[in-house]
Amino acid sequence: MSPPATTRDPRTVAAIVASALFMQNLDSSVVATALPAMARDLGVDAVHLSVAITSYLVALCVFIPVSGWVADRFGPRRVFMAAIIVFTVASALVGLSQGMGALVAARILQGIGGAMMVPVGRLLLLRRVRKEELLTAMTWLTMPALLGPVCGPPLGGLLTDAVSWRAVFWINLPVGALGLLLVWRFIPEVERQDPGPLDIKGLTLWGLALALLVTGLETIGRGVVPGFVTAGAVVAGLMASIAAVLHSRASVRPAVDLSLLSIRSFGVPMVSGTLFRAGAGAVPFLLPLSLQLVFGLSAGGSGLVTFATALGAILMKPMIRPLLRRFGFRRILMVNVVLAAAGVAVCAAFTPSWPMAAIFAVLALGGLSRSLQFTSMATLSFADVPQEKLAAATAMSGTIQQFSVALGVVLGSLSLEAGMWISGQATPQLWEFQLGFVIAGALMLVSFLGVMRLPADAGARVSGHQGSAKRA
Incomplete structure (x- = not known):
C-alpha cells in the first residue's frame, strides 16, 4: 500500500478538518426539528424527548476537557480519526433506536465522539500551520460553526418529511466516511507532546460541574423534571465549579x-x-x-x-x-x-x-x-x-x-x-x-x-x- 499523500496548504487541511466539524455542528441543530416525529415514532412525549439534546450536550461538556490530554498521549491524527468513527457509528445507532433508552445511550456515545472530534480536529490544524497562516486556516475552520445551526433546521425538516427522522442521523454515514478517508490520505500525524500524568481529580470535578450546569440550564422551564431538581443541579454545578477552579489553581499540571x-x-x-x-x-x-x-x-x-x-x-x-x-x-x-x-x-x-x-x-x-x-x-x-x-x-x-x-x-x-x-x-x-x-x-x-x-x-x-x- 502506498503511503498517504500529505499537504502543507492550510486551506486544504482546514477544509478537511472542517468537513468533520460541519457534521457535528449540523447534527447538533437538526435534532430539534426532528423531535416531534421522533416522539411519535417512539411513543413518548415530545417534551420529554428533549433529553436527546441534553444527554448529547452533557457528554460533550464532560469529555471535552480530557480531549487535549488524549490527543497528546495518542497523537491528534489518530484520536481525530477514532473520534470520526465513534461519531459516525453512534449516528447510525441513533437512527436504529427503537426506544428511549437506546436513543439516549447512542446520543451519549455521539457526544463522546463529538467531544474528541471538535477540539482535537482544531489542534491537528493548529500544529500544522505557521502563525502567518493562522488567519487563513481559521477562516475556513469557523465556517461549520456558522453554517451548521442555520442549515440544520431546514435540512432536518426536509429529511424528516421526505424520508424519516432516522435519515437525519444516517446522513452522517457518508459524510463521516469521506472525512475519515480525507484525513487518512492527506493529513499526516504531527509530533506528540508529553501530557504528563492525567489529572483525574480535576477532570472529575470539571466534568461533574459542567454536567450539572448543562443539565440544570437545559431543563429550566421545560417541565421535563421537577423545579427543585433543576435548581439543585444548578446549585450543585456552581459548587463543583468553585471546587474545580480551586483545584486547577493549586495543581501543577491541571486538566x-x-x-x-x-x-x-x-x-x-x-x-x-x-x-x-x-x-x-x-x-x-x-x-x-x-x-x-x-x-x-x-x-x-x-x-x-x-x-x-x-x-x-x-x-x-x-x-x-x-x-x-x-x-x-x-x-x-x-x-x-x-x-x-x-x-x-x-x-x-x-x-x-x-x-x-x-x-x-x-x-x-x-x-x-x-x-x-x-x-x-x-x-x-x-x-x-x-x-x-x-x-x-x-x-x-x-x-x-x-x-x-x-x-x-x-x-x-x-x-x-x-x-x-x-x-x-x-x-x-x-x-x-x-x-x-x-x-x-x-x-x-x-x-x-x-x-x-x-x-x-x-x-x-x-x-x-x-x-x-x-x-x-
Whole structure:
C-alpha cells in the first residue's frame, strides 16, 4: 500500500478538518426539528424527548476537557480519526433506536465522539500551520460553526418529511466516511507532546460541574423534571465549579489550565466571547420559531429565510483578511461587536407586514458581522498560545464554546417563558420574540467591555496589521 499523500496548504487541511466539524455542528441543530416525529415514532412525549439534546450536550461538556490530554498521549491524527468513527457509528445507532433508552445511550456515545472530534480536529490544524497562516486556516475552520445551526433546521425538516427522522442521523454515514478517508490520505500525524500524568481529580470535578450546569440550564422551564431538581443541579454545578477552579489553581499540571486566561489574546475571546456567542446562539433558536408561530411560514419556508444568515457568513469570508490587515483585531472587534449586536436586536422590529425580501436582507447583513466576529475571535484566541499549551487551549476553547451554545438556547427559551408568564399566554406572541432578540443583542454588546482590554497590537503577527508600529 502506498503511503498517504500529505499537504502543507492550510486551506486544504482546514477544509478537511472542517468537513468533520460541519457534521457535528449540523447534527447538533437538526435534532430539534426532528423531535416531534421522533416522539411519535417512539411513543413518548415530545417534551420529554428533549433529553436527546441534553444527554448529547452533557457528554460533550464532560469529555471535552480530557480531549487535549488524549490527543497528546495518542497523537491528534489518530484520536481525530477514532473520534470520526465513534461519531459516525453512534449516528447510525441513533437512527436504529427503537426506544428511549437506546436513543439516549447512542446520543451519549455521539457526544463522546463529538467531544474528541471538535477540539482535537482544531489542534491537528493548529500544529500544522505557521502563525502567518493562522488567519487563513481559521477562516475556513469557523465556517461549520456558522453554517451548521442555520442549515440544520431546514435540512432536518426536509429529511424528516421526505424520508424519516432516522435519515437525519444516517446522513452522517457518508459524510463521516469521506472525512475519515480525507484525513487518512492527506493529513499526516504531527509530533506528540508529553501530557504528563492525567489529572483525574480535576477532570472529575470539571466534568461533574459542567454536567450539572448543562443539565440544570437545559431543563429550566421545560417541565421535563421537577423545579427543585433543576435548581439543585444548578446549585450543585456552581459548587463543583468553585471546587474545580480551586483545584486547577493549586495543581501543577491541571486538566483545565486556567493560566491560559492570563494570555490576554486568549483570555479576552474566551471570557467576553462567551457573552457574544451566547447572545448570537439564541438567534437560531428564536428566529425559526418566530417565523413559523407568528409569521405563519412553514418549516421549509422559515428555513429558506434563515439561510440568509449563512449566505452573509459566506460572503464575508474573503473580506476578513483585508479588514484585519487594515484595521487590526482590536479595532475590528470593538466596532463589529456593536454592528453584530445591532444586527440581532433589529430582528425585534420584524413584523408580519415586513416583506420577506427585507427580512432576508437584514439577516444576511447580520450574518456578515457575526461571521467577522466569530472568525476574528477564533483566530486571535490562538495567536499567542505556545505550542506546548495548544492541546490545553483547544480543550478549554471547545468546552467554553459548547457551554455557550447551551447558554444561547437557555437565553432564548427563558425570554419566551418570561414573556408568556407576564402576558398569561400559553403560546409565545410577537412581543415575546421581540423581547428575546433585544436581550440577546444586549448580551452581545456587553462583550465590548472585554474587547476594550485588548492591546492595540493584539495578534499583529497573525493579521499583518502594522498600524501600531507606524504610529510608534
